[in-house]
Amino acid sequence: MALRLYDTASRAVRDFVPLVEGRVGVYVCGLTVQSEPHVGHVRSAVNFDVLRRWLAHRGLAVTFIRNITDIDDKILTKAAEQDRPWYNLAFDMKRELDRAYDALHVLPPTYEPAATGHVPEMLELIALLIDRGHAYAAEDGSGDVYFDVRSWPSYGELTRQSVEDMEAAGDADPRGKRDPRDFALWKGRKESEPLTASWPSPWGRGRPGWHVECSAMAGKYLGEAFDIHGGGVDLRFPHHENEQAQSRAAGHEFASYWMHNAWITTSGEKMSKSLGNSLLVPAVLERVRGIELRYYMVAAHYRSTVEFSFEALEEAASAFRRVEGFLDRVDAEPGELPAAFVEAMDDDLGTSAAVAVLHDAVREGNRLHDAGDTTGAREAAGRVLAMLDVLGLSPRDPHWATGSGDEGLRDVVDALVRGLLDQRARARADKDFAAADAIRDQIKAAGVEIEDTAQGPRWSVG
Template identity: 75%
Template sequence: MSLRLHDTAARAVREFVPLEPGRAGVYVCGLTVQSQPHVGHVRSAVNFDVLRRWLLASGYQVDFIRNITDIDDKILLKSADQDRPWYNLAYEMSRELTRAYDALNVLPPTYEPAATGHVPEMLQLIEELVRDGHAYAAEDGSGDVYFDVLSWPAYGELSGQRVDDMEAAEDADPRGKRDPRDFALWKGRKDSEPATASWPSPWGPGRPGWHIECSAMAGKYLGPAFDIHGGGVDLRFPHHENEQAQSRAAGRPFASYWLHNAWITTAGEKMSKSLGNSLVVGEVLQRVRAIELRFYMVSAHYRSHVEFSFEALEEAAAGFRRVEGFLERALPVDSVVEEGAPRPSRNPGELPPAFVEAMDDDLGTPAAVGVLFDVVREGNRLLAAGEDVSALAGQVRAMLDVLGLDPADPAWGAAAGSDERLTSAVDVLVRGLLEQRAAARAAKDFAAADAIRDTLRTAGIAITDTPDGPTWELEQ
């Protein structure tokens, strides 16, 4: 098996050669937990989950680290707007993100470090950079520390840019910088910021800059050199460029391969809260099952931009139901994998050669899905002729398992998603009651609003009022 990956740094497809035979270290930049996750957010997680599953299928042990940024300018601003502690916002949105990952059958990472838990490692790395002349403390008394871009001649090699063509880094007050393109490693605390959002440092109380967080956490769990670094294409510059520069300037080889997934767009623009085109995962799952949403994402190549539409999503869902229909006809009902039972084999030898070839070609999921449908069509033909299709059904299950789409996987619930349909139905009913409650409150009929709240509480449903509207969850 010869896996080839499109390395962003080399701007070419390279054969994957791990640093340690039989083992792969992967670091993926997770989200800044400032708001509810939308479909564009979780695409990256699904794409790199497929990478991880294919590495496992190829016989590698995989150390998979995906971080959470739980301290950031945006988190501080949003929490202030909502009049709540920043750490409360970050914690709640982190839980929302985990629920979205779980709903889409994204395997839990080997470890999921949070930035706030790794400030000592960040300070150590910053001190090394200052000592070696690649960083400096601002002379304006701000307590800021900056990476000296001009001290690292290779700066720009990841994104293919010349320093002279770059715009100023907008991550801190430029008055303390020697060069406007220098970026913040440490941000001195401002009087307007809560005291809880700062840590002691040799330069005074403050908090880490965004870029230093990932370098420190990757080094903590994967060592100074590791195999693959991934994330969204929007992170290539400046985030990943800065990660690579500061890590290598400190003598750490860092990532051997860089992979970047493309966006999910709406109306041609990157899906985001600021553009008002966000599709929150929970809302999308009211229209399709989670397994169908994952199939929609997996069917596109990870480097291809996807223009989101519910029409395309529902078309993909219909296609996936044809695959499920074949398995239901080809396999007995009791073939659903029970919790704790052995999973279908991941031995690539049981997969169609064309599927293996597609996945080895830079995770070519569109071609791999094409092979999947070819096998399903052949299986349906043989079924109509009354022939045994157990071998073909096994191939379909093996391919779906690699893509994280096996309907029999316990992660999807019994009967290939019946739990999801039940949850979706309950969500519709609860939201209907919440709309009635909102109407009662608007009419100042607080007795009726409280009665609806109490009814939901009796049913074990907890309501949380947020600036974006009420949310609900089952009480633990």
């Protein structure tokens, strides 16, 4: 294959060679379902959805696994704060996450394993690590089991760190650890935790540590060696470093390529709920359509940091509407992908360069259409449709055409509101301010708030 991918482990662009000809296994770390997803959360899903689509386009059969962490310290804490069962919180937040993925047309994975459904596999892995001398049960009676980082000489190779330079692992009481950097494979149950959040084990009731979950699930569905492991750049350490160490210490080759997407930031900081600067997906989708939010994310290279602002989002939405406008003018069927687009996508999934090729084709198609060259315009539109299809952005895709979840309803409401806003604009241009105010009152009475900005009126559900 001509596909080249940036491998985080080697810090170099490598030619992609699948372990098995014609097939590829991808494992992406999904979310911990502790709260509603924000736009920073879903970027990783969109980026790796594009990777999956491109691998499939290149003729590979893709097994795509994306897990869910549905038991965790944060889930237990938040559930206790809300006075509800932890599993109820996790289930509700998983449903919110599914809606967010669907709104952005992220394809369902081949399988989506949940941590709570794979405790037996985790216990087997932990026992194997103990047998091989790379893990130990704490002697303080806590029931904790730790990975012995000093027992694995290659620990730190993914992020190029020495053990001495690492901070202590803050996942359990350090008193039971041989080294403060040792991380928890199994966490003994505390009296303050609900009994339902623990499972029997050779070391007493408890629950798995975060890192062992992904190693066990990846191994079950992709085997001891697989092609690509992905996730957000914030997972490189400690999560992915620990995954690789425990998996290889168990005798498994694990991932051949590591890929990490960059953050979406606000004011230069990672978007997260703890910083109080998160933007929940449903709220953002009151400002733009799902297809426009996906375009905003796809237009940036997956390894580039995106500084989020509504102004930038509106600009992206306008740019995508120009693409749609061209397709409305010219009727065509999907055609061949431009060579420049293929080259961009093969070069470490270069979606930013690929989107530039897309807009070049739109400009050329509009020029040909205006010049009366119907055949040339249709050929350009065919290329545009082919590119959009690869990126998951084709307006002809039934997912966008019929709407999914609330998307279809929002499209209808958007068309109605924009029609009224156009009437209001004409009334204001004619200096008929009474009519303009009446239209505004009509819109507001329907529960829609209007904000007049320099870029034009924006609406949201009040």
